[in-house]
Amino acid sequence: MKPRKQPRQGRSRQTCDAILEASARILEEDGIARFTTNRIAERAGVSIGSLYQYYPSKEAILAALIRGLHEELLEDLGAAIKGATGRPFATAIEMLLKASLLHHARRPALAFTLERLEAGLPLDQETFELKQRIRVLVTGLLQRFGIDGVGQTAFDLIAIIHGLAQAATAAGETDMDALYLRLRRAAFGYLGMDWRSTPE
Amino acid sequence: MKPRKQPRQGRSRQTCDAILEASARILEEDGIARFTTNRIAERAGVSIGSLYQYYPSKEAILAALIRGLHEELLEDLGAAIKGATGRPFATAIEMLLKASLLHHARRPALAFTLERLEAGLPLDQETFELKQRIRVLVTGLLQRFGIDGVGQTAFDLIAIIHGLAQAATAAGETDMDALYLRLRRAAFGYLGMDWRSTPE
Amino acid sequence: MKPRKQPRQGRSRQTCDAILEASARILEEDGIARFTTNRIAERAGVSIGSLYQYYPSKEAILAALIRGLHEELLEDLGAAIKGATGRPFATAIEMLLKASLLHHARRPALAFTLERLEAGLPLDQETFELKQRIRVLVTGLLQRFGIDGVGQTAFDLIAIIHGLAQAATAAGETDMDALYLRLRRAAFGYLGMDWRSTPE
Amino acid sequence: MKPRKQPRQGRSRQTCDAILEASARILEEDGIARFTTNRIAERAGVSIGSLYQYYPSKEAILAALIRGLHEELLEDLGAAIKGATGRPFATAIEMLLKASLLHHARRPALAFTLERLEAGLPLDQETFELKQRIRVLVTGLLQRFGIDGVGQTAFDLIAIIHGLAQAATAAGETDMDALYLRLRRAAFGYLGMDWRSTPE
DNA sequence: TATGAATGAGTGTTCATTCAT
DNA sequence: TATGAATGAACACTCATTCAT
Known part of the structure; x- marks a missing residue:
């Protein structure tokens, strides 16, 4: 449930934030229906692998x-x-x-x-x-x-x-x-x- | 979104109600997470085919x-x-x-x-x-x-x-x-x- | 681990067997390396959904x-x-x-x-x-x-x-x-x- | 399949051995299931990048x-x-x-x-x-x-x-x-x- | 040379829905 | 009309590997 790493600086921090911001935007625009990890990663301009480097699960993103x-x-x-x-x-x-x-x-x-x-x-x-x-x-x-x-x-x-x-x-x-x-x-x-x- | 038929009488009516009641119970007990058409049909004692004869989609059941x-x-x-x-x-x-x-x-x-x-x-x-x-x-x-x-x-x-x-x-x-x-x-x-x- | 259904008759039985036989052939030819559920289904001439109707997991197939x-x-x-x-x-x-x-x-x-x-x-x-x-x-x-x-x-x-x-x-x-x-x-x-x- | 370098001396040699020993321990404790390159690197106290400097692939480690x-x-x-x-x-x-x-x-x-x-x-x-x-x-x-x-x-x-x-x-x-x-x-x-x- | 953030193909699995019987 | 076997798109998630720093 908790984020996986918080090297809250530099590139990592940016990736982390991008994921959260993309998630927020997807929720705003489409609700949970299209709130999928692949879509989040895509909108964040980040690979799906990176997403899972920072958040252990979809639920963790929501929780964040x-x-x-x-x-x-x-x-x-x-x-x-x-x-x-x-x-x-x-x-x-x-x-x-x-x-x-x-x-x-x-x-x-x-x-x-x-x-x-x-x-x-x-x-x-x-x-x-x-x-x-x-x-x-x-x-x-x-x-x-x-x-x-x-x-x-x-x-x-x-x-x-x-x-x-x-x-x-x-x-x-x-x-x-x-x-x-x-x-x-x-x-x-x-x-x-x-x-x-x-x-x- | 609307039920497929409303021959609101006899066996059809009963089947319709059974589906709705099963759906309600699933929602009460497990929330949306396990609200699946197959489970609804099973709990209603009805085949999945029959379920779709009365409701065109899962959303239709929820809407009902x-x-x-x-x-x-x-x-x-x-x-x-x-x-x-x-x-x-x-x-x-x-x-x-x-x-x-x-x-x-x-x-x-x-x-x-x-x-x-x-x-x-x-x-x-x-x-x-x-x-x-x-x-x-x-x-x-x-x-x-x-x-x-x-x-x-x-x-x-x-x-x-x-x-x-x-x-x-x-x-x-x-x-x-x-x-x-x-x-x-x-x-x-x-x-x-x-x-x-x-x-x- | 146990098969999911055993309506050991008719079409079902055939599907079940086809999955097992395809699995066997893949293991014979490629070993575990390429023993993937999608490949099994494909070789069995069956959809991935059918595979999971009869076996709850890849391990269950192996166990069988x-x-x-x-x-x-x-x-x-x-x-x-x-x-x-x-x-x-x-x-x-x-x-x-x-x-x-x-x-x-x-x-x-x-x-x-x-x-x-x-x-x-x-x-x-x-x-x-x-x-x-x-x-x-x-x-x-x-x-x-x-x-x-x-x-x-x-x-x-x-x-x-x-x-x-x-x-x-x-x-x-x-x-x-x-x-x-x-x-x-x-x-x-x-x-x-x-x-x-x-x-x- | 072969190790990438064999400057079998000094620090390199030590790193090589650490990787091998970590791999061995993982296999002993968890079997192949959790035998992953990242885990190996972590247990060896080495970065994943370094691991790949000494071994070209996971198979190479196993082969070694x-x-x-x-x-x-x-x-x-x-x-x-x-x-x-x-x-x-x-x-x-x-x-x-x-x-x-x-x-x-x-x-x-x-x-x-x-x-x-x-x-x-x-x-x-x-x-x-x-x-x-x-x-x-x-x-x-x-x-x-x-x-x-x-x-x-x-x-x-x-x-x-x-x-x-x-x-x-x-x-x-x-x-x-x-x-x-x-x-x-x-x-x-x-x-x-x-x-x-x-x-x- | 060492690092570890980033990648993305590939995996197991689910589930709404169709359709032959 | 009722059945339930079959479908397959879509999903969450992993992990070997690369490469900018």
């Missing part, structure tokens, strides 16, 4: 992409929560929501497909931990403001964000600002806050 | 299952909305939510898997229409109570329900009553209603 | 061939030993030796290659039992004549026969009668009998 | 190992036959047999595997000549004692030794002394000598 997605989210959320210190609850939540949409905004189709695929896969340890850390981050924020049942609330909040973002992408929406407002309404509503106030 | 899911939902929602006539808004929404969870309650693994798969497939016309009718149903209910932006609201409401139900199933939750309460909180919140009142 | 070899040997030895009842020891051993050479005489290259390959493979249960039954047969014969250390003697006798037959085949010998005489000398000598008497 | 085995045998036999001058026939044969078992005693698994593999390979000229010299050695010994049909006798003797040694190794035997006694019985018997006399 998924892990990447979660790392990105974790980073975005971390930055948002850090930046929210000292701000009122509503503002903090708003920043959280915006951060949650970032990776959808960057590569909607990729985020959509990867999140969909992840649900049908057995999670590897590392990804599991990433998700846990994400939940911990959200839980921590809620705790800071004395919310009840922080664990469950965080879980539901994430599920709602996820559900709305996935549905919007599936429907072909591209207006992230509009989506943000609806998301804010859903999240604020769930948290018992007044979403009719002026959003940031 | 997905269509079935939506038909079920449509029916459940229809009944709920019908039963809600004359009741206050909060009660109507509560009935709507309960109806939405029915198919998750009946066969959680199947609902989970099919909804996940659906998102990665091109929708056939008939399923598209079914989904539209579902949205129309919800939209109609909202309209009856003078809600603003009924289309968008219905869309988001469905997305939120979907998101929470999928996340709960993925996490292995089985307590549908608990899920209902959280769902109620999310939906009521999104609609600007007070979810702290006594639920039905 | 090896099993066949041992079944043949068992049968030949059984007949020889049965026919030797009432005959003197020397005659009984002579019949045993002749029977042991039969499968080498029929398809020398195949016997040679299969016996060589067998030594490098983990034996499946059934083949193991076949070999045991062969040893039991030889042991029984020796016991009938009050030989000491029948187990070890049978083992060594089989090894000597095997060694001579393999070496002769490797050297390209074809004169089975000449080989028989040398084999007789070796076996009789090992058993402490006079091999200078007139052979049968 | 086989050649080494025969060189060893030739040396052991030569020493035995030299040491047997002036001794009676029985003693000479006993020394020959003991010498024949030496390489099996030293590295049973390696000898077993290499001898098995050799039979399935086209012999290179040099190995062919080595085997011939071995046969000449044995033939010469027999001739010294006025044995009839020395060529054939030598051939058969070698085959019998080989057959028993391989079978014993395959069966997991480790008691070389016991094996020697059975071998003596077989060889003496084949030569028409009394193996019931006291062995050396």
Whole structure:
């Protein structure tokens, strides 16, 4: 499941990245249906042998992409929560929501497909931990403001964000600002806050 | 995509159903990974030749299952909305939510898997229409109570329900009553209603 | 390891046999080097899919061939030993030796290659039992004549026969009668009998 | 087939030997299945590029190992036959047999595997000549004692030794002394000598 | 000279689908 | 109409070998 080598420098690093980027593009354009190792190698401009030098299996590539997605989210959320210190609850939540949409905004189709695929896969340890850390981050924020049942609330909040973002992408929406407002309404509503106030 | 024949009576009907039921069970137990036509035929107690007499392709079987899911939902929602006539808004929404969870309650693994798969497939016309009718149903209910932006609201409401139900199933939750309460909180919140009142 | 289906009749039986025969021929002509499933299927005049309908893996085909070899040997030895009842020891051993050479005489290259390959493979249960039954047969014969250390003697006798037959085949010998005489000398000598008497 | 260079001195020689030793160990531990050039290089602590600097192909490495085995045998036999001058026939044969078992005693698994593999390979000229010299050695010994049909006798003797040694190794035997006694019985018997006399 | 990243032909195997019976 | 043997394109993956550095 883990990459085979990480001589993360020079030519190797480039090959590694090319494989991941080609994989991402194939998923974006064709979904899993045509996500085959030979096609990945071809699009990466790399031989099939090289692909297997860096990733032990097709699943490992997928796992790497998924892990990447979660790392990105974790980073975005971390930055948002850090930046929210000292701000009122509503503002903090708003920043959280915006951060949650970032990776959808960057590569909607990729985020959509990867999140969909992840649900049908057995999670590897590392990804599991990433998700846990994400939940911990959200839980921590809620705790800071004395919310009840922080664990469950965080879980539901994430599920709602996820559900709305996935549905919007599936429907072909591209207006992230509009989506943000609806998301804010859903999240604020769930948290018992007044979403009719002026959003940031 | 459509079944090959609909002599919806007698032995043919039975064979059709056996194939669908076998498919459902395979999806529930093993996911898509082992969802193969030969296995379906075997579990249905039918020859592979017969399977192809009733369904032109594997996708057609999947499409039929997905269509079935939506038909079920449509029916459940229809009944709920019908039963809600004359009741206050909060009660109507509560009935709507309960109806939405029915198919998750009946066969959680199947609902989970099919909804996940659906998102990665091109929708056939008939399923598209079914989904539209579902949205129309919800939209109609909202309209009856003078809600603003009924289309968008219905869309988001469905997305939120979907998101929470999928996340709960993925996490292995089985307590549908608990899920209902959280769902109620999310939906009521999104609609600007007070979810702290006594639920039905 | 075991064949997948044995509807040992009609077309199926033919396909099964064609695969085995093609495999045998490839082993005879090219050894393991070119023993590939696609080549087997091609030479059998059968699609690769059919091959896998009857044998779950390449190893299973090899195992079937090896099993066949041992079944043949068992049968030949059984007949020889049965026919030797009432005959003197020397005659009984002579019949045993002749029977042991039969499968080498029929398809020398195949016997040679299969016996060589067998030594490098983990034996499946059934083949193991076949070999045991062969040893039991030889042991029984020796016991009938009050030989000491029948187990070890049978083992060594089989090894000597095997060694001579393999070496002769490797050297390209074809004169089975000449080989028989040398084999007789070796076996009789090992058993402490006079091999200078007139052979049968 | 031949090593690429024989600057049989200094570092080159060391690299060559490391490759051969790594190959031997892999064959002993895993058989041919995992006998791959990359693995050999890795275990030898040498880059794959260097491996190909010394051996033009995987077969060349195998050939070198086989050649080494025969060189060893030739040396052991030569020493035995030299040491047997002036001794009676029985003693000479006993020394020959003991010498024949030496390489099996030293590295049973390696000898077993290499001898098995050799039979399935086209012999290179040099190995062919080595085997011939071995046969000449044995033939010469027999001739010294006025044995009839020395060529054939030598051939058969070698085959019998080989057959028993391989079978014993395959069966997991480790008691070389016991094996020697059975071998003596077989060889003496084949030569028409009394193996019931006291062995050396 | 030594390295190891890169190559790609070739392997075993699956599975949706067809069609003779 | 039902059967299930047969098909073969397509797939994941390996490994001997090359060659730029």
